[in-house]
Amino acid sequence: MKKSITLKELAKKLGVSASTVSKALNDSYEISESTKRKVEAAAKEFNYRPNRAALNLKSGKTFTIGVVLPSIKDFFLVRALRGIESVIANTNYNIVISVTNESYEKEVKAIETLVNGLVDGIILAVSEETQLRQDFDHLTNIPEDIKLLMFDRVENTIECDKVLVDDYEAVLKAVKHLKFKGATKVALVSRNNNLSTGKSRIKGYIDAINDTHDPMIIEGKDDFIERELEDLIATKSINGIIALDEEASLAAFRVASREKLFEERKLLMIGYAGTKISEHLNPSLSTIDQHGKRVGRTTAKILLDKLNNKSDRSEVNIIYSSLCERATTQMVINHQ
């Protein structure tokens, strides 16, 4: 592996000035063709690479975008990351990634680091703990020349670009669909969380059941969900389930399978879960698809527009989920 050379050293080797080399490499009209050729040849020979730190310092830009995610376990966030990456890859920007593990403290630290001249813009999905604490100073203190975009989990009081998912409507529609397909008693299961998205989804559920029966909401870890759900099945003979995340979806699915509710056509279900696993469950699980990759792509495009000053005012973009119907909603329910 060769050691790389600086512009000055290259200039010395060529017996010309640094400015000449710089201009030649930037294909300036001031430099003669022959000099350009010589410089380019030498640059290649000596493996010259412009020093990025110097470039950044000079230009005040970093051509780097920070992506701050609460988790890279969550299938939706990973898909969003893929979407972001697919757009950024075709530009001259780079991606710095930070994972907060849903921690407020890590989020503050991540933003702090990124903001210190590491990035030109930040794409952020707020951590759960931050939403719980409702403490957003680290976001309001971001210098104004760094563009912020929030997606999915969003804080409305902060003015910045936003890309949202229609959580309320998606669940509203899903639960109505369960009812339409014959479910008369729909329970909701969810991991216990403090997310704005979760609250919207629950609201969608409540509005959808619309007093046709009391809300039946189970929030907790997967084993808790399993226990409580078994209880609800026994006591309330529910025939519909809406699950708000993958953990809850799989827990509910396990219960339903164990109780043979799908086999006996006693239950309809819609969840949130990755495509591959939903397809391979038996019966395959109907899900709400949030189009994570599209969310990511939109996110990246809007931020790039901002960075290129193509737009100035803050934009709010909504990506509509769609119901991905598979076997758990395609049976006719068996009302005894």
Place this chain on the structure above:
Amino acid sequence: MKKSITLKELAKKLGVSASTVSKALNDSYEISESTKRKVEAAAKEFNYRPNRAALNLKSGKTFTIGVVLPSIKDFFLVRALRGIESVIANTNYNIVISVTNESYEKEVKAIETLVNGLVDGIILAVSEETQLRQDFDHLTNIPEDIKLLMFDRVENTIECDKVLVDDYEAVLKAVKHLKFKGATKVALVSRNNNLSTGKSRIKGYIDAINDTHDPMIIEGKDDFIERELEDLIATKSINGIIALDEEASLAAFRVASREKLFEERKLLMIGYAGTKISEHLNPSLSTIDQHGKRVGRTTAKILLDKLNNKSDRSEVNIIYSSLCERATTQMVINHQ
């Protein structure tokens, strides 16, 4: 959002020199306590943030690590990324991520960009196309002050730190285990690839069947695998399957389910697939667990050691896979 201020401007506001401010903020013994306090207060008030580009330029370090991955769809690579992130998060380093989509050209471009003063070190899993072309100039040309570490898919001719998975042994053992459990005719399925890891795994399979029967190898897209496998089942009555990746595992699983081979206890199977999906298949799928997260953690630790000059010679580390036994190998096979 406040605009941030430079050290010089801060010095002017305080009526002291830039050097004094710099030293005060770095808690130098040369500066009086009272000055330090004044400077710190002012720094906070005016939202001073050191400019990272200037720091990088001065120190010649970036405290950034580049992670170049062929894909972030692959569950193993995502787990490795998580492992890397979990280690780096506790240091003052940052992660720049590049995804090559298995493309040689993208890999070259990514390395090129990272090497231009963006990072101090690079963690790389080589793309499929690069392994196919066997063209590694972009790697041998990396300046010697940037540390390179390759993991999983590795090129032996390049001297650098390496973290490997025991592909050969893992498949050898897995196939032997299938035989031990009663499978007498084991077929291998795999997506068509040109990876070093795949070749090692196939070698493991061949050595494991050890002429007890002819190798039966199906390589291709999932629909191709499904067709060919149905054929093999019909004509050769195979009773064991080893699948080398998630796509192949799921394709083979679908065929086996359709043909009711698991129900009738006619088939044993081991695959490579994500934990969650393997557990939720019915019957649950036995898999080879490569401990992706551990691979990532090891990877990051070794690179950090190199960056901190804690070690100098190149290290090769092997992470041993383990067989994760689930239902598809826990039945007694039904020999008619």
Place this chain on the structure above:
DNA sequence: TTGAAAGCGTTACCAC
């Protein structure tokens, strides 16, 4: 067509 010099924001050496 080429070159000298200033400057981006910071640190470190050396004077004072």
Place this chain on the structure above:
DNA sequence: GTGGTAACGCTTTCAA
């Protein structure tokens, strides 16, 4: 204890 100055690697203005 404090301040001036040079330097990191590059671009850009202005002069030659």
